[in-house]
Amino acid sequence: MLYIETLANLYSRVDNPFPLTHLSKDDSIAALEFFSERRPHSITADFLLRIQRESILQAPKIEQVDPIQWKLASIEEAISRREADLAISLLEDFTKCHVQLPDCLRTHVISLYFDAYREQGDHKSALRTFINAFKEADYLTSRLRVADFLQELSNSLPADVASSPDFLVARCVACSETVQDLYIALDDFLFAHDLSKPRDIFNIRDQFDTRIFAFVISQVMRRDVLSRGGYCASSRELDEERLFLLNSLGKITSGKTEFDFASEISTLNKELLVYAANRHVNAGRISINAEMIRDSAELIRASFIRYQALLEAESERNITLIPLSDLSLNENESPTETSHELRTKESLQVFAEMYFTILLDLCLFSEVCGLDATLSARIRHGSLNNMIRSPFEDGWLITRKSSNKKDYLPSKHWNDYLLEHSVIEEARDRVSAAIIRFTERLDAIVVHLQKRIIQIQVSNIDGFDILIPQYTGNPDGIFNYTELLFDTKKNEEFFGRAASSAEDLIDRILECFFTYTEDRLEDIRRFIANTTHDQIRECVDDLLEDVRAVGLPNRINFKFQDEIQKSKISLQNMIQSLCEWFKFKGISEFKDFPINVVFDSVLKAINDSSNGLLSAYCLEVPNIILKGDSFHALYDVFFTLLYNVVEHSDLSSSEIDLTIRGSMNEDILTFTLENNVNPEKDLNQSLETARSLIEKSAAGEASRITKEGKSGFFKIRKILERDLRRTQVTQNVNTIHTQRFSVSLGFETHGLISLNENTIN
Amino acid sequence: MDFLTISECSSVDLRRSYHSGLSAIRNPAYDLCILDMSLPTYDVTPEDAGYETLSYAGDLLLGEMKRRKTEIPTIVLTQFTTFPEKLEEKPLIQLAAELEEKYKNNYLGCVFYADEETSWQSDMETIIKEIRHA
Numbered sequence: 001m002l003y004i005e006t007l008a009n010l011y012s013r014v015d016n017p018f019p020l021t022h023l024s025k026d027d028s029i030a031a032l033e034f035f036s037e038r039r040p041h042s043i044t045a046d047f048l049l050r051i052q053r054e055s056i057l058q059a060p061k062i063e064q065v066d067p068i069q070w071k072l073a074s075i076e077e078a079i080s081r082r083e084a085d086l087a088i089s090l091l092e093d094f095t096k097c098h099v100q101l102p103d104c105l106r107t108h109v110i111s112l113y114f115d116a117y118r119e120q121g122d123h124k125s126a127l128r129t130f131i132n133a134f135k136e137a138d139y140l141t142s143r144l145r146v147a148d149f150l151q152e153l154s155n156s157l158p159a160d161v162a163s164s165p166d167f168l169v170a171r172c173v174a175c176s177e178t179v180q181d182l183y184i185a186l187d188d189f190l191f192a193h194d195l196s197k198p199r200d201i202f203n204i205r206d207q208f209d210t211r212i213f214a215f216v217i218s219q220v221m222r223r224d225v226l227s228r229g230g231y232c233a234s235s236r237e238l239d240e241e242r243l244f245l246l247n248s249l250g251k252i253t254s255g256k257t258e259f260d261f262a263s264e265i266s267t268l269n270k271e272l273l274v275y276a277a278n279r280h281v282n283a284g285r286i287s288i289n290a291e292m293i294r295d296s297a298e299l300i301r302a303s304f305i306r307y308q309a310l311l312e313a314e315s316e317r318n319i320t321l322i323p324l325s326d327l328s329l330n331e332n333e334s335p336t337e338t339s340h341e342l343r344t345k346e347s348l349q350v351f352a353e354m355y356f357t358i359l360l361d362l363c364l365f366s367e368v369c370g371l372d373a374t375l376s377a378r379i380r381h382g383s384l385n386n387m388i389r390s391p392f393e394d395g396w397l398i399t400r401k402s403s404n405k406k407d408y409l410p411s412k413h414w415n416d417y418l419l420e421h422s423v424i425e426e427a428r429d430r431v432s433a434a435i436i437r438f439t440e441r442l443d444a445i446v447v448h449l450q451k452r453i454i455q456i457q458v459s460n461i462d463g464f465d466i467l468i469p470q471y472t473g474n475p476d477g478i479f480n481y482t483e484l485l486f487d488t489k490k491n492e493e494f495f496g497r498a499a500s501s502a503e504d505l506i507d508r509i510l511e512c513f514f515t516y517t518e519d520r521l522e523d524i525r526r527f528i529a530n531t532t533h534d535q536i537r538e539c540v541d542d543l544l545e546d547v548r549a550v551g552l553p554n555r556i557n558f559k560f561q562d563e564i565q566k567s568k569i570s571l572q573n574m575i576q577s578l579c580e581w582f583k584f585k586g587i588s589e590f591k592d593f594p595i596n597v598v599f600d601s602v603l604k605a606i607n608d609s610s611n612g613l614l615s616a617y618c619l620e621v622p623n624i625i626l627k628g629d630s631f632h633a634l635y636d637v638f639f640t641l642l643y644n645v646v647e648h649s650d651l652s653s654s655e656i657d658l659t660i661r662g663s664m665n666e667d668i669l670t671f672t673l674e675n676n677v678n679p680e681k682d683l684n685q686s687l688e689t690a691r692s693l694i695e696k697s698a699a700g701e702a703s704r705i706t707k708e709g710k711s712g713f714f715k716i717r718k719i720l721e722r723d724l725r726r727t728q729v730t731q732n733v734n735t736i737h738t739q740r741f742s743v744s745l746g747f748e749t750h751g752l753i754s755l756n757e758n759t760i761n
Numbered sequence: 762m763d764f765l766t767i768s769e770c771s772s773v774d775l776r777r778s779y780h781s782g783l784s785a786i787r788n789p790a791y792d793l794c795i796l797d798m799s800l801p802t803y804d805v806t807p808e809d810a811g812y813e814t815l816s817y818a819g820d821l822l823l824g825e826m827k828r829r830k831t832e833i834p835t836i837v838l839t840q841f842t843t844f845p846e847k848l849e850e851k852p853l854i855q856l857a858a859e860l861e862e863k864y865k866n867n868y869l870g871c872v873f874y875a876d877e878e879t880s881w882q883s884d885m886e887t888i889i890k891e892i893r894h895a
Contacts, residue, residue, distance in 0.1 A: 180821060184828065227802045227812055228821070230783045234803050235812040279808045541877070558842040559850075565840045577807040 068098065068105070075112050084119035091116060103140070111143035123153055124161060131166045134173065135211045147174040163192035165208045165216070172220045183228035186220055198231055199244050210253065217249045218261060236275055243268045270600060273593070277601035280590045281635050284583035285378040286521060289369035289723070290510055293362045297502040300354045304502040307354065310347035311497065351496040352488050358509045359485060364456055367705040368722045371479065371517065372456050376706045377636055377715050379581060380450045382643035383605075387578055388446050388536070390609035391570030395563030397543065398439050403650035403678050408436040418556065427550050434546035441539045445532065450708055452476040453527065458485060478524045484516050518584070525579040533575045540564060540571070590628035592754035595621050598631065599660060602639045606646060607653070621662035621671070625754040633723045640712045641673055641743060648686065649741070650678035668728065670746035676739055683735050690733040690743075697731070720747050778804045778811060779818040786822060789831040793892060795885075796822060798839040798856070816845050820856075823864045832867035836888050838881070840874045 071094050078087035091113055101109065110133045117126035126149060133140040150171060153161070161167055168189040175181035190196070193204055198221050205213060223242050232238040246261045246268070367373050392398040396413035410432040418428045455477035485491075495512070499505035544564050548557060599619055626634070649656050658675040677683060690713070697704075697714045704714040713731055720726040730746040774791070776782045779800045786794070800818035801811030815821060819837050826832050837860060843850040857871040869892070872884045 180824070224813075227780075230780060230787075233780065234809050236809065238803075238812060275808075282807060558852075562841050562843055573805045573810075576805075580807040 072105075072108060072112070075116075079112065079115050079119055082119060084116050087112070087116040088120065107140050107143055110140055114144050114149075118149060118152070123149075123156075127161065127164075127166045127170060130170055130173075131209075131212065134169060134215075135209055141173065146170055150174050159192075163189065165189075165212055168220075169212055169215060172216070176219075179224050180228060182220055182222075182225045186216075186225060187229050196231075198226055198229075198241055199248070202248055205252070214249060214253055217245050221245055236272070239268055239272050239275070243272065270597075273597045274600045274604050277590075277593070277597050277631065277635070278605060281601065281605075281632060282577065282580060284585040285581040286371070286374055286517075286583060287585040288363060288371055288374065288514070288517075292369040292722075293358070293366075293510060294503060294506055296362055297506055299361075300357055300505070301502045303350055303354050304499075304505060307347060307350040307496065310350060314347060348488060348492055351492045354502075354505065355488070355491055355495070355509065356485070358506055359481070359513065360458070363510070363513050364458070364481060365706070367718060370706075372706045373718070375454055375456075375479070376708060376711070377640070377719065380454055381708045381711065381715065382640065382647070383581075384450060384454070384578075385443075385446050386606065386609035386643070387574060387581075388442065388449075391567045391574045392438075392442070393609065394570070395567050397435060397540075397563060397567055398442065399435055400439075400652065403680050408439055411435045417559075418552075421553070421556055423552060423556065427552060430550045431547055431552070434543055434550070437546065438539055438543040441542075442536065445535055445539070449528075449532065453478050454524065455479065456481060458482060478527055479517075479520045480523075481516070481520075484513070514584070521582045521584070524582045528579055528582070529575055533571070536571060537568065540568060585632070590631045592625050592628050593631055595624050595626055595662065598634045598638055601635060602642050605639065606642055617658040617660060619660050621660065622664045622669070624664065624669075624749070626749075626752050627754045630724060630752050633719050637716050637719050637745070638671075640716055641745065644712045645673060645675050645743075648677070649675055650681050651676070664749070667748045667750050668746050669749045670730075670744060672742055672744040674736060674740060674742040677741050679739055681739070683739060683741065686741065687733055687735055694731045694733065716745065724752070778802060779815050779821065780804070782818070782822050783825060786826050786831055786833060787829065789833065791833045793889070794826075794833045794835040796835050796837050798837055798844065799841060820860065820863075823860065823868065826867065827864060832864075834867050834869055834892060835864070836869050836885065837871040838874050838885070839871065840876075842873070 071090065075087050075090045075094070078084075078090060091109070095109065110129060113129045114126050117123070117129060130141055130144055130146060130149075133144070157167075168185060171185035172182055175185065186198075190198070190201070193201075195201060195203065201216070201221075208216070221242070223238055226232065226241060227238055232241050243265065246265050250261060250265070362370060364370050365372050389398055396411060399409050399411050401407065402409050410429075414431055414435065415428050418431060452474055453476060455474035457474055457477035457480040495505060495508045499508055544561065547560050552560075596619060599621065603617065645658060646653055646656065656675055658673065660671065660673050662669065662671045664670075677686075689710075693710055693713045697717045701714070704711040705718050716731065717729055720729045724747075726747040728746070728748045730744075732744045734742045734744075736742050774785065776785050777800075780803045782796070782800065785791070796819045798819035799814060799816050801814050802818075803809055803811045805811040819839070823835060826835070837857070839853065842853050844853070844856055845851075853871065853873065860868050860871065869888050870884075872881050872888070874881045
């Protein structure tokens with residue numbers, strides 16, 4: 001068989017000078033059979049043509065030549081002598097006599113018609129020949145030299161031909177490899193028909209044969225082609241346009257199995273869902289649970305009544321207020337003031353306690369509804385690190401820590417690249433060291449942001465350390481609420497005296513808090529856009545200098561330089577996106593959504609910021625639709641879970657094999673995430689630690705919610721129990737076989753399932 | 762942008778992607794185009810990653826100018842030294858020669874931009890002065 005295959009391949013080559021008569025008749029037949037079974041028709045036809053030519057040349061008598069071969073050779077001969085009319089006449093006779101031909105010969109006949117019409121100058125008929133063949137089956141056009149034909153036409157193209165669907169298809173087939181040429185062919189066609197948007201092509205649908213129309217929509221109006229025109233203003237519009245085209249085409253071709261776009265439609269729908277979901281998550285990550293704060297009015301109700309009584313008493317005696325800063329709040333100090341001053345001090349003190357309760361205990365530091373909890377869950381824990389590293393992942397300019405969490409791993413990518421280019425070990429080590437230094441500095445910037453900058457500052461208040469010893473805040477924290485807490489007299493006049501009830505007092509303070517927080521958010525955005533951006537750029541420039549100092553060949557230096565330049569552009573975009581996080585979450589509604597959208601969005605977010613995609617995952621979740629207002633909370637839950645999978649596996653994303661399974665049992669929805677871990681990891685230790693943390697979170701320990709590090713289980717429980725009001729939250733961890741870790745999470749779905757058919761898709 | 766303002770360009774219109782560049786070149790009223798070679802397809806925003814980065818966006822836009830007959834005098838400004846090809850990367854010098862050959866009517870030259878250097882400014886000034894004198 002190998003002999004025949006080799007022989008057939010050899011003799012099908014047009015540049016083979018040896019005549020086919022070298023083959024025995026049996027070998028010729030075997031080669032032909034081989035071809036017709038295994039090879040594309042064009043090669044079979046070439047092989048046949050050689051046999052025909054040579055058998056005609058070699059045959060002692062014409063009668064001994066196969067009649068079909070003889071006729072086709074005669075037609076070819078006529079064309080080569082430029083006797084196109086004769087060729088066409090012979091072709092017409094031929095096709096009348098030989099209606100049923102094998103595909104390889106049909107391809108040959110079609111090409112002869114095409115060439116004959118071209119020779120005759122009948123371009124319309126040549127084009128029609130091409131289109132008729134194309135409509136029937138693509139491969140029938142394989143021998144047609146369409147590109148040459150189009151080149152020929154370009155000098156004398158009648159307008160009606162130029163704007164015809166046939167011409168569009170011919171152009172697209174001729175240039176199918178080049179996206180830009182496809183776009184130009186399409187754009188010329190749309191322009192000729194005065195159509196401004198791709199979808200407008202449906203207005204002239206009747207000019208197309210169905211198969212041709214389907215080809216144009218599905219194979220020409222692809223996203224990459226449409227993106228080259230000014231038809232859509234954004235990626236989302238592009239996806240929507242493509243989805244519209246396919247859905248509309250589907251209505252025309254429904255029932256015809258050869259036109260099956262279900263897979264692409266499904267992918268586009270998924271991408272648009274994920275796009276909408278990530279936009280919802282990232283356009284403002286700051287939210288304060290004002291409703292929960294208002295619900296805490298009970299905490300201060302008794303104090304407010306007492307405060308009002310004190311105020312009334314004071315007004316009867318016409319007492320002047322004394323600023324808090326002038327007074328001692330030490331309970332043990334013997335009062336030396338007169339009785340009316342004591343009452344003044346008391347009303348102010350009562351107000352101060354209420355004020356601090358609302359601002360400090362609730363708005364700022366509540367693990368359940370405060371700003372610090374939001375900053376921790378939605379920014380500091382995981383997301384920030386991912387985001388800041390993301391511009392440097394594509395170019396492999398960053399590495400990660402080894403399983404001991406102390407040392408950094410060398411850059412395998414660049415080491416392999418340099419080795420491939422014969423760079424000596426010392427130079428490779430220096431490059432690796434430069435990348436490790438850069439990674440260390442970048443990680444230090446992240447840690448500084450997490451632990452110092454994106455923190456609340458309240459400690460710098462004279463005399464207030466007595467009142468608020470538990471809230472030291474952070475002296476560098478950009479979220480500086482000192483001013484809002486400082487002037488109690490002013491605050492008491494502004495809020496306390498004007499309030500009609502405890503609820504009213506809370507509302508007034510909340511309004512002021514939100515306004516003040518808007519200013520702090522602007523401060524952090526400015527810090528990130530300027531200071532953080534500059535710091536990271538400096539690190540990047542230093543990395544470039546360090547690599548240049550190694551003295552690598554120019555070509556490799558240029559390669560590295562280009563990766564750095566790309567990362568700087570990505571850095572700019574990342575900073576812009578990061579700033580958007582520091583805005584209050586808008587009130588925009590998120591539609592009800594299928595549960596898998598949460599996972600798709602989270603996985604995209606993790607994959608966008610880690611090289612070696614977390615793509616080896618299996619997702620099997622029930623097909624349930626959840627209410628839109630639960631999306632962000634569930635996103636936070638599963639981001640925390642999946643981030644921890646990547647973080648604690650001690651593997652790179654590409655090495656992780658992850659399975660996510662969901663099941664519904666009565667009202668309880670349970671998810672299990674299972675993944676492999678680094679063989680060197682002590683899985684038993686990890687299991688013990690995780691179980692201990694789960695126990696503490698289940699016991700109600702809340703102090704870790706606003707911390708980063710060993711806080712994932714606490715945050716997840718808080719989100720489910722407080723934000724989503726779940727009462728049956730379960731968390732479990734297990735090991736499976738060797739070196740596979742499993743985390744499961746369960747909660748009741750009552751109140752979360754949507755009954756609305758109008759979902760996000 | 763600061764450099765262009767100092768160079769006494771009366772007004773400067775900044776476009777950040779292939780798509781927004783395409784809409785700009787439909788207006789032939791510009792005296793000069795300074796064109797980055799690599800651009801995202803769409804403007805990058807926090808919501809839109811720009812679809813894909815076109816390594817030869819500048820070449821495509823020059824092609825569109827030619828096709829639409831709005832050949833605005835163009836300087837290519839790039840910070841990359843090589844550009845991707847199927848088999849081997851194409852150096853900037855080769856790309857510049859190809860652009861010169863393809864777009865004789867309006868291609869004015871190629872300037873390599875580096876953050877830490879200022880030679881690109883003098884290169885740019887030279888070309889702009891030539892345009893003014895012409």
